[in-house]
Amino acid sequence: MALTRPTGLFINVHKALVIPVTVAAMLTFGNFSTAMWLYLGMHGTYSILWLIKGRTYPDRRFAEQVPIWIGIVFVFFPLAGYYAAPILLAWLHPDVPAWAVGLGVSIFTFGIFLHYVSDAQKYYTLQVRSGLIDTGLFARTRNPNYLGEILTYMGFAIISWHWVPFVVNFAWIFGFFIRNMIKKDRSMSRLPGFAAYRARTGMLLPRLLRPAARPVAVD
Numbered sequence: 001m002a003l004t005r006p007t008g009l010f011i012n013v014h015k016a017l018v019i020p021v022t023v024a025a026m027l028t029f030g031n032f033s034t035a036m037w038l039y040l041g042m043h044g045t046y047s048i049l050w051l052i053k054g055r056t057y058p059d060r061r062f063a064e065q066v067p068i069w070i071g072i073v074f075v076f077f078p079l080a081g082y083y084a085a086p087i088l089l090a091w092l093h094p095d096v097p098a099w100a101v102g103l104g105v106s107i108f109t110f111g112i113f114l115h116y117v118s119d120a121q122k123y124y125t126l127q128v129r130s131g132l133i134d135t136g137l138f139a140r141t142r143n144p145n146y147l148g149e150i151l152t153y154m155g156f157a158i159i160s161w162h163w164v165p166f167v168v169n170f171a172w173i174f175g176f177f178i179r180n181m182i183k184k185d186r187s188m189s190r191l192p193g194f195a196a197y198r199a200r201t202g203m204l205l206p207r208l209l210r211p212a213a214r215p216v217a218v219d
Helices: 007-018 018-029 034-056 068-092 098-126 142-159 164-189 193-198
Strands: 005-006 065-067
Touching: 005 034, 005 068, 007 018, 007 034, 007 068, 018 034, 018 068, 018 142, 034 068, 034 142, 065 068, 068 142, 098 142, 098 193, 142 164
Parallel strands: none
Antiparallel strands: 005 065
């Protein structure tokens, strides 16, 4: 019988290695530029926050047990594609324009806010009640956490100033995020009120032209 481990373990190992991999790239290629330190601060902080989140409000999906070889081949190795950004940045020493630095940091900040705050909203709401979550950050998009994660890695790609990290990001969008969002919609379709909720929200991007739902007061 194959040994199994939680899916989250392989994700957490990837996150824990972000700082060592980035520092190793800096030392290997002798790159201690401002852009390199900025990248280390951004991606390193994101990874530490991920590990804290996993201890304080974990995602139940990541508790699923998978054989170790599946976790390595189909979880850790695909995630390792994200290491391309710091390695290419350290190796090629690009002159990252100031406007790109500002844009990358801004997109990263929006992303990290959406990701961690929406995950917290989902986790703590489900501690109180089950059912559809259609308020707060979920009022206009059904997947603010995925949107946040995509924006976060888009910020990293911009700072890296290379096309490969963009390809990795889009590969994850179409290979993982969209598939999971469709699966989530199918799962939520059985919940009361989902049809109306789906009509007024975007699957990923917020639907801004429709008014957000307002909670109904109960006497």
